[in-house]
Amino acid sequence: MKKLIALIDCNQFYVSCERAFNPSLEGRPVIVLSNNDGCTVSCSPEAKQIGIPVGVPVFQYRKEIEKHGVVMCSSNYALYSDMSSRVMKVLADCASEIEVYSIDEAFLRFHQAPGGEIMRFASHLRQQVRKKTGIPVSVGVAVSKTLAKLANRIAKKNPSCQGVCYLSDKAQISLALAQTAVGDIWGIGRKYTAWLESQKVHTALQFVDLGDTWIRKRMTIKGLATAWELRGMPCLPFGDTRTHNREICCSLSFGRPVQRLEEIREALTRHVLQAVSQLRDQQAVAGGVGVFIHSHRRDITHAYANYYSISSPQLSDDPFLFIRLAFRALNKIYRPEISYVKTGVFLLDISPKQYLPPSLFEEESSRDKTSEALIQAMEHINRRWGKHTVRPATMGKKVSWDIKRDHLSNPHTTSWKHLPEC
């Protein structure tokens, strides 16, 4: 029995998350903004219709926003990430194999059922996710990942598909390929697109008709895999491609330029806490920390960017240790005359906690260690009372450099303090 692949993609995911808890947003133009409320990262169809695309600076569209009463939301990643895991769990219940591809996309693999069952299954997926999480999705089904991706695009673009598209036979596939520009093929980047266009290869159909040796020679084995996938021969591996992170990075721009060391330390403290919390979630330990800071790139007279890393005396998941190390690294690169716009931290040399070797110099380093009980107590209190309720004093009291999130909705699903009301 042949296996099929479905790509499930959430429609305007961030906007849909906001709408799930705020029904008054339904039917209105809504845009979700990036960190610091700078660019659009998700736009409702109503917003796209009045000409606001994804990925543009929001200030350029002030007029449209005012004229049409567009609702702006700052990105609420706590909410989006929780909603994403809910969508993925509902999907995982519907098929035996799932590969979570991004925050709002997943591949499912299942055995082909006879007759019209596929369309029924695809619609069922769509209804289940919509009903159980409130998030609308589109479903594309085909024999390979690349074709499923293409089917999904068609499902999204054509209202007549009702959110579902199954590329079942050769004729359908050829038609779909003929209507798809090479630049819209999954796996073909901008550089290859420009080059293919210059070779008079404009549609996906023209691309798959190229010879194998020609493609392989110019576009490596990856390009060839894409061509084969489009011809209906699955080549890409299926499965959870997420490997253990070797590095964790947390960074954020300041809401305004910042000069004082103290303020940068406050931001760094917060980034280290965030990074270590991710580290502990994946039950891993890190062996070092890297810190970077930079000024505004347009500030030519004082342009400055630097990075410094320090390795830790032992593999650890202790936030206080990494805060101390990060400060030491910061001291190496901080220059008082610079106005900084961004700082961030890397945790380095990450490995699973079970491999943690006992330190040779345990006695010596134990002075440096925070008790695990203290860290756990802090985590426990913050889970219950909200992030940063208990925090290292180096994080400061009131933050004046914080990123701009003027239109932030509540963390409806992750904080008892912010439950939606009815």
Added chain:
Amino acid sequence: MHTGFPSPAQSYHEKSMNLQDLLVPHPETTFFMRAGSSYEEYCIQKGDIMVVDRGAQPSAKDLVIAVVNARRCLMRFEKLSRCSAGEEDAIEVWGTVTSIVRPMRVL
């Protein structure tokens, strides 16, 4: 090293009860909401936490969170199906209230 007599209760050990299992059997489809006002007819007080399962199929007597004309409201499912029969209102069942949690002191 443990050298004492093995506990006679050992083979009877079962997992302790857990409210999560009772109130939230389906975590991925369950959301919490706070009652914004008192609903005396349903014995709900302002501030109560409502456990809402979006995956549950409501029956007639169930309390549901409905979205009527872009506003959330709380009502019996049977009442909802009655009022949606004739009118042109946009009505959607958001989820089924499966439990009410009422902390008796400030948490």
